Amino acid sequence: MKPDLIHFPRAFFNSAHLNGENVLHESKRLSELAGIFGDNMAFLQMDGSRLVYEVYSWAPVPQGTEGGLFFGLTHLFPGVVGDEYFMTKGHFHAIENRGEYYWCIQGEGLLLLMDKQRETRAERMFPGTLHYIPGFTAHRVVNTGSRVLRFGACWPSDAGYNYDPIVADGFSRRVKKIGNLPVLTSV
Ligand code: M6P
Numbered sequence: 702m703k704p705d706l707i708h709f710p711r712a713f714f715n716s717a718h719l720n721g722e723n724v725l726h727e728s729k730r731l732s733e734l735a736g737i738f739g740d741n742m743a744f745l746q747m748d749g750s751r752l753v754y755e756v757y758s759w760a761p762v763p764q765g766t767e768g769g770l771f772f773g774l775t776h777l778f779p780g781v782v783g784d785e786y787f788m789t790k791g792h793f794h795a796i797e798n799r800g801e802y803y804w805c806i807q808g809e810g811l812l813l814l815m816d817k818q819r820e821t822r823a824e825r826m827f828p829g830t831l832h833y834i835p836g837f838t839a840h841r842v843v844n845t846g847s848r849v850l851r852f853g854a855c856w857p858s859d860a861g862y863n864y865d866p867i868v869a870d871g872f873s874r875r876v877k878k879i880g881n882l883p884v885l886t887s888v
């Protein structure tokens with residue numbers, strides 16, 4: 702007998718869920734984001750167990766495999782630390798030339814893109830926006846809205862993460878809530 706050539710899918714994705722074999726779930730709580738926000742006094746007064754974002758990621762091949770792709774779904778909650786909106790930690794890739802796609806599914810926000818010269822620009826995110834993140838570019842998402850910001854991501858399985866420059870120096874711009882509107886400020 703021939704083996705069955707029609708397989709059941711290995712993963713399932715819709716706007717709110719990513720499930721399947723090898724799908725990892727990570728929660729980022731405020732206490733894990735120490736040093737990321739500008740106003741440390743405001744940070745210390747907040748509940749460190751507060752959920753800032755959740756990431757579901759599917760690794761169909763082992764981390765580090767050249768030529769493969771990973772897929773992610775992130776839920777970034779609304780909130781502020783002082784006057785700075787909740788955001789992802791942000792990273793360069795360990796293999797610096799690797800790019801990535803982000804796309805916005807729900808909510809509104811800004812994608813911060815910082816090059817190696819520390820020049821930061823931002824792209825608006827709202828449902829349907831598609832964002833190409835070139836290599837050598839740090840990327841961070843900021844939730845400027847009042848609902849959960851959901852975005853998808855797809856990146857090379859050998860890209861890896863380099864958080865060190867972000868932990869050390871941050872991005873060169875912050876997104877602050879000023880008069881109820883997002884403003885990109887220099888730090
Ligand atoms: C996206 C992808 C993931 C990343 C996540 C959160 O889903 O880029 O690789 O882990 O966002 O971003 P960060 O790792 O910067 O906290």
Ligand code: ZN
Pocket residue numbers: 792793794801840856
């Ligand atoms: Zn990335």
